Amino acid sequence: MFSVLPLLAGLLFLAASLTPSLIPRDWLMQGVLAGVSMAAGYVMTQFLLALWRALELPVMKGRPARIAHAVLAVPVLVLLGRGVILSGTWQNSIRARMGMPDLEVNNTAKMLALALAVFLVLFVIGKAIQALFDLLRLRLARYIPVRSANVLGLLLAALIVITLTRDGVVNWAMRIADSSYAAAQHLTDPNVAPPGEPWQSGSVASGIDWELMGKPGRDFVLGGPRARAISGFTGRPAREPLRIYVGLAQDKDPDTRAKVALDEMLRVGAFDRKVLVLASPTGTGWMDPASYDALEYMHGGDVATVAVQYSYLQSPLALIFETEAGLDQTTALMRAVYDHWRHLPPDRRPRLYLHGISLGAWSSMYAFNPFQMMNEPVAGAFWVGPPFPSTLWRQANDARQPGSRFVLPELDEDEVIRYASQYAPPDRSGREWGRLRILFLQYGSDPIVFYDPASLWRAPEWMREAPAPDVSPRLRFTPVVTQLQLAVDMLVSTSAPPGFGHTYHARDYIDGWVAVTAPEGWTAADTERLKAICGQDGKLGCANG
Incomplete structure (x- = not known):
């Protein structure tokens, strides 16, 4: 037989x-x-x-x-x-x-x-x-x-x-x-009513339908720290952070969903905030509270974050089967928001940042058009766990300095693009940032980042280096088998504990946001205090800090 x-x-x-x-x-x-x-x-x-x-x-x-x-x-x-x-x-x-x-x-x-x-x-x-x-x-x-x-x-x-x-x-x-x-988008507590405050997405005054927002959007809008908690942390008056989220079910057309998001931003005064974040969710529409909570704390709540859902699938599935959905949606949102933002008086508009996690990082990078922004650049971008097909990430890797490691590249003088991990903070070089700050946060054990289709017949470049601290020194390359191993790794990438694999820890988001946004009056002691209340005891965010 x-x-x-x-x-x-x-x-x-x-x-x-x-x-x-x-x-x-x-x-x-x-x-x-x-x-x-x-x-x-x-x-x-x-x-x-x-x-x-x-x-x-x-x-x-x-x-x-x-x-x-x-x-x-x-x-x-x-x-x-x-x-x-x-x-x-x-x-x-x-x-x-x-x-x-x-x-x-x-x-x-x-x-x-x-x-x-x-x-x-x-x-x-x-x-x-x-x-x-x-x-x-x-x-x-x-x-x-x-x-x-x-x-x-x-x-x-x-x-x-x-x-x-x-x-x-x-x-x-x-x-x-x-x-x-x-x-699963509708598996939310039926006792949770729409937001009561008119400035919240999904409220009676909002143009965004609460029932069509989906569970990830509802969790994002209702979550996060309130002004009172932020003020208790900073010791100064704080504002209520603005969180705008449009669900995939709101409309079938990505341009229409982007317009709904822009109208909501104008309604609640998102362009009047100090910091404006154009965020791209993961495949399911999830927004990691560990990232957004920390940012709102460090800027006294003077933050507006806008996101539009583009899929229901987990990121590995959406990456394969709904590739264009995320790219089209984030491009449509970027086009609408950036066009309005760049026509505002420079001294009266917020600092605009791009942010994405996992598949959201890829779509956010795709929407980033340096030629369009050459005269009016955004303030920066913070991309976490960028998937391996991300063109901009790959181009940056290819431009790394000779001798620089694939898992943690160094580019020129670190003026524009930097890389960080849980073992290497973004400001470790001590050099000054330039006008535009772009940061990639990636763990050496993250297969979403370091999967390589060519591992079917040759060892990935990162495998030919000394292993990262979170990677087993016993890892070896075997044709075909390594490809299968990495494919399985991608499927279970979020099963690793926070701080490893594709599960990013609040403390690393904090270091990243501090480096990219340079909060006014912020100190190293503030960073440590914020880390003490974020991502502890199994919490995903810091809303109750």
Whole structure:
């Protein structure tokens, strides 16, 4: 039933999948990854053998083949045994860096059983595809030469599988995901009434429909510190922060949603504030309170933040299946807000900042047009966890100084663009910022940032450097398997504790906002006091500080 060489290759891939990557894996995710890796090794080797035979190259048979298989099996089984024994130690090497408890030792058997089950399911699917290919090529061979029938049968089988997968399974799964996430937007406490203050989005006086705002928007509008809490922290009078949020259900057209947001900004006086933040949410529309709460504290509440939702999906799914939605929406909002802002008198308009987290960082970067802003630039941008396809982020990385690390680049004199992590604050160089301040906050263990499609066949650039402090020194590159590991890492990137992976900590937002916005009269002691009330005891923000 099983071919020996492909099976040995599959076991080798399984062993390699047990090595650590960026995010710790429990037995469930490791079992799935191991099964998929084993299937990938099996299929690839089977394909190479089929190609070898198609080229009519000599094939070892009989007793010599059995002896060769036995010889090859020894090192493969040794490596597999070593991987199984050390898999817990490897995963704990990441968990220790993230302050997580060690894995339970009795999970290995469950992981291997799941890996085998996943492999068998994929093996059966593969056999079904092979049967389809055989059926097509044999039917075609009745009318055309055998070699042509084989080629055409392969192409037809591939076309059928791709069509069924893309238009059938994938579309079905996306409809289910989209409807479930859309339903989740309305999972809010029915006792929570719309805001009572007229200056709040979703209130009776607002042009934004409270029921169409969605749960992420409602949480954002109702959350955050009030003026009284801010004043208690600063010891000075404070203003009520303005939070404007337009839900995806408000209108199907991104330009219309952008206009609704601009009208709301004008209604509540957002352009009269000291700081104006043009924010782009994550894929689901979530706005991380750890970031926005801290900014409002450090500027005495004299802040207006505007955001428009563009998707219901989690960022990894939205990144793949709804790429244009976020880019179009943030561009429309940027165009509307910036056009109004630049026509205001320079001494009477707020400092305008761009901000985005995860997929929001990518869309915010996409909307940033330096040629359009050359004469009237924004004050700065703070982009957190920028996804790997982000063009501006990649261009900045490519322009880093020779010898500068890929995970934490240095550019020129740090006058415009800087990088920071949980171990490297943005002002560590001590140099002066320029007129425009752009900051990338990224963790070395964040797969959303450091996933590399080319890791299918070569090690990513960051893997060829000394590992970041939050990355296991036991991480190793294996073709194909590393690609699968990083893909799984992306799916579970937010399972890491705050301060690691794709879960950004309040303290790092605080350092970032202080560096980018330079709050008036702010001191290092103020930074430490704010950190003491933000992100503590499992809180996401600092609203109750």
